[in-house]
Amino acid sequence: MVTKLLKLKNFRRFFLSEIFYCFAIGMGTVGANWVLIDKTGSAQLVGLLLTVNVLAGFLASPIIGVLTDRFNRKSLLLTLYAIQILLLTILAVLMILNDFYLFYVFAFSIINGIGWATYMATSRSLMQELLSEEQYIEGNSIVEISLQVGMFTAGAASGVLYDMIGFGWLIMLNATVIFISSICLVGIRYEPIAKHDSHESFVQDFRDGISYLKKEHWLLIFGIASILPTVSTMLFNVVLPSYVTDIIKGSSVVFGLSDMFYGIGGFMSGYIAIRIVQKISYRKAISISFLLIMLILGSLVFNENAWILFVACLLYGFVNSSLRIWMNTRIMESVPKAYLGRAIAVWTAISLLLQAVLSIGVGRLMDQTSANLGFVWLVIVMALGLSLAVYSNRQERLFEKT
Numbered sequence: 001m002v003t004k005l006l007k008l009k010n011f012r013r014f015f016l017s018e019i020f021y022c023f024a025i026g027m028g029t030v031g032a033n034w035v036l037i038d039k040t041g042s043a044q045l046v047g048l049l050l051t052v053n054v055l056a057g058f059l060a061s062p063i064i065g066v067l068t069d070r071f072n073r074k075s076l077l078l079t080l081y082a083i084q085i086l087l088l089t090i091l092a093v094l095m096i097l098n099d100f101y102l103f104y105v106f107a108f109s110i111i112n113g114i115g116w117a118t119y120m121a122t123s124r125s126l127m128q129e130l131l132s133e134e135q136y137i138e139g140n141s142i143v144e145i146s147l148q149v150g151m152f153t154a155g156a157a158s159g160v161l162y163d164m165i166g167f168g169w170l171i172m173l174n175a176t177v178i179f180i181s182s183i184c185l186v187g188i189r190y191e192p193i194a195k196h197d198s199h200e201s202f203v204q205d206f207r208d209g210i211s212y213l214k215k216e217h218w219l220l221i222f223g224i225a226s227i228l229p230t231v232s233t234m235l236f237n238v239v240l241p242s243y244v245t246d247i248i249k250g251s252s253v254v255f256g257l258s259d260m261f262y263g264i265g266g267f268m269s270g271y272i273a274i275r276i277v278q279k280i281s282y283r284k285a286i287s288i289s290f291l292l293i294m295l296i297l298g299s300l301v302f303n304e305n306a307w308i309l310f311v312a313c314l315l316y317g318f319v320n321s322s323l324r325i326w327m328n329t330r331i332m333e334s335v336p337k338a339y340l341g342r343a344i345a346v347w348t349a350i351s352l353l354l355q356a357v358l359s360i361g362v363g364r365l366m367d368q369t370s371a372n373l374g375f376v377w378l379v380i381v382m383a384l385g386l387s388l389a390v391y392s393n394r395q396e397r398l399f400e401k402t
Helices: 002-007 009-040 043-070 073-097 102-130 133-186 202-215 217-248 252-276 282-300 306-334 337-368 371-395
Strands: none
Touching: 002 009, 002 133, 009 043, 009 102, 009 133, 009 217, 009 252, 043 073, 043 102, 043 217, 043 337, 073 102, 073 133, 102 133, 102 306, 102 337, 133 252, 133 306, 202 217, 202 337, 217 252, 217 282, 217 306, 217 337, 217 371, 252 306, 282 306, 282 371, 306 337, 337 371
């Protein structure tokens, strides 16, 4: 049972830290998307916002990967949180004292993008250090629960809070929640893995990580497939604001509730995903999940009802999150601890680049045609993920249990 790991003091603190940080990121992301739709009405600007967000993370990823494998991962996370809290507080004060400016929203997006990219590489590498290999599937299930608890409560809260207090105070609250996350992280006590005493440049260290993935070709391909569910989720956040306003004819509350139902589905996956792979193989579970997501997202192309949207978000959240649990577990089992930070940084960079390219295109498509057609692109992304997962399995018998 996933609850067994929560009896471990270190992992319990890690879990709580994850919940608070994901809540902060989710609240800020939903708020930023909605303030643009509210103030400008442009889906293309929402796409551009995501592009700026992911490009910031993309440019930072090589440095982040090397730092993660060179230094203490807990200390690196705490340093990130301190810098992020300071910058968000300054930005929040500026937004509270001044009227709406696009510059402030895009500045927030840059801070958020670098923070999320650092968090993804460093926190997952830290979790690998805290757990034994046989605990990875349970650990990833719990982390998915923390992600979705944070995200779905943030989704519901953000829409309501935006109407009540505005975007500036929302970002101030964002900084406060990250501070609480850092307090949880401080209490973790563990024996870090020995870091390699590298006298090489950051560039050479990053190249070494890429060389490792080139040697393990199947793993490189599988890792690319593993980031596509996340790409689809980020694109979903580009499509959703215009879809809610133009097709569903809903408000920020409907937008927030849609994110909340996605989070509830993701929360459920944390408990159920581990049981599914006790009944069927990872290969079947992953392939079926990609197909189901394609059907769920495809159905929204023809929908105009808010309740059907909520059900689709619930199912999408459950299947997509289960898919991430299984794929992330296989990656942790396959990549040595000394390389995981750089490997995740490579895949994160690819993920962010795809998001940057696709988000602008999807936003422009919706502005020129109809918001519901944005879901067609999400189906294409998941079809690509299925193809790559099947291909990687043929290259290496990755899914056989040892």
